[in-house]
Amino acid sequence: MKKLLILTSLIASNLSINAQSLSKSGYASVNGIKMYYQVYGEGKPLVLIHGGGSTIETSFGRIIPMLSMHRKVIALELQAHGRTSDRNSDLSFEQDADDVVGLLQQLKINNADFFGFSNGGTTALHIAIRYPKVVNKIVLGSALSKRNGVPAQFWEFMKQANLDNMPQELKDAYVKVAPDPSGLQIMHDRDAKRMVNFKDIPDEQIKAIKAPALIIIGDKDVIILEHALEMRRMLPGSELAIIPGVHGEYIEEITTLKSNSQQAGFVIQMIEKFLDNAR
Template sequence: MNATSTNTWSRNGYSVANNLKMYYEIYGEGKPLVLLHGGGSTIQTSFGRIIPALAQHRQVIGVELQAHGRSGDRDSEISFEQDADDVAALLQNLGIQKASVLGFSNGGTTALQLAIRHPVIVDKVIAASALCKRNGIPGGFWDFMKQATLNHMPQQYKDAYNEVALNPGDLQTMHDKCAKRMVDFKDISDEQLKSITAQTLVVIGDQDVMTPEHAVEMHRLIPGSRLAIIPGGHGAYMGEITTLQPGGNNESFFVPMIERFLDN
């Protein structure tokens, strides 16, 4: 399974960041844009449909986070803060002093933490379907997460993990760490969100997992941020793999929108 039609990366590999073996792929040339995938996902399952278009005008750096895809794991829980620190260390290893970041879902939460914890290296942030407050999702979600099992994980995610993982047998471990992180989710404080200095675009679907009201709250707390509410579900606006439908082409709207944001 690969959501992209061809492997178009100019280079890929591993780099040790904070004692974690992290996988990355680099596409295109120009100003750097880092892609941070959603929970349980890979670079391709989250961004495969939009990487070719984005790489026409900039250097795109896809990253796989702790326990995900081709990256390694630690004998510890995963956290958004640690993921942000790992991305910062990876960029330093790659010699990238400043980059914009597009994070989707859990990757969007990590992108916000990156802007909070490492503001010097972050140019602009696109927080796509990101969560920063527990009340941003209806209560039934939290009850579901407490009972989540591997059987609930979308088959597309399982297939993608098993295809590329260093140790495919660790799928259960990855699932359990992701589920626990969500069960234990702690709000990003108003003060932290107000401290973000990077120009930020908040993106959400009008039928997303998070509520539109949550996106509006983020927009109002992050200084000078912009807000886009797009028709569709969780990641449908960029062709996330679980949302793909025959004839669908929502990313043809999303890519020009974020390119305008990044270029202005």
């Protein structure tokens, strides 16, 4: 088993360096913003939605090579994040959902699977609620649907959030790719305000989602296990995977790399099996 994990890690590392088959990238004018996207590989479309304060690379850079071996992967950056411009309005998960679907319409993609991580998972829920015909299956990585899905101290922390305590890896990644690095403060403040004002998604809306869902969470995640179990019960036909590790470690999100996790290869195989199984 140990040899298998080491081999998987070596393969994933090699892929991340050598095999990112980027076939297209650019900007699309979507609902008043210039939205950046990348397309990798060929096959059934899989849309990747990053976490708060993140870029394509920080959330998914380590797993895009694996996913794009068998899929057409569409990775994007949301309002004020990374290379995508801001609009003169606060962030909302509903607006992000509209923006993602607007981009897909321009790319002439009528139906897709979605993998959202953290805030991106919450956005994926809103896409499934607002645009059910667009969604085939959804993978919800550490997604939050209710305020009680995180410890009470999380909300106190968010009220005190400032740029100084934002993870340095995320700050560096933003500055590296953003057309205007001074937008970092705007992105941070918009993200923090959205979380402070987070509103529960009503149970009836979650229960109405018809798309099969795979819920993934770390056993030391910021999202509490009971919340993941509650979503599992409310989403008909859903599956739940609890993986050892912290928030995002199972996909080797950039702030978790020091842990030297070797789980991404296994988790991607699990995701692919879920997506490929007949509905």
